[in-house]
Amino acid sequence: MQRYLWQQAGGQRHVYDTERDIAAPGRALSALCGQVVTPTIDDLTGIWLDRTCLACDREVRVRLGFPASEIPPVSELEGTK
Numbered sequence: 001m002q003r004y005l006w007q008q009a010g011g012q013r014h015v016y017d018t019e020r021d022i023a024a025p026g027r028a029l030s031a032l033c034g035q036v037v038t039p040t041i042d043d044l045t046g047i048w049l050d051r052t053c054l055a056c057d058r059e060v061r062v063r064l065g066f067p068a069s070e071i072p073p074v075s076e077l078e079g080t081k
Contacts, residue, residue: 004060007050010037015056032059 004015007023014031021029025041033055054077061071 001025004032004063005037006056007037008043008046008050009039010035012037012050012053013048013056015060032056032063 001018003018005018005023006013006015007029008014009029009031014029014033014037015016016023016029016031021027023029023039023044025044027036027037028036031037031053033053035053054072058072058074058077
């Protein structure tokens with residue numbers, strides 16, 4: 001299994017660490033952005049239409065070693081949560 005996975009929950013698509021959490025309906029996940037979100041059954045089985053959490057997107061890029069040119073500065077994330 002991949003270390004980091006995307007999961008829709010709490011109105012956004014977040015990234016969580018599979019070594020720490022397991023996505024299940026009603027089970028809280030600690031997203032990489034620092035939020036604790038709880039997916040519903042619809043989040044796990046439905047169509048993912050919620051917007052991407054930009055803080056999770058940035059953090060997963062950092063953890064996966066993306067080139068600096070592909071990691072947005074933190075200043076671009078202010079007010080996006």
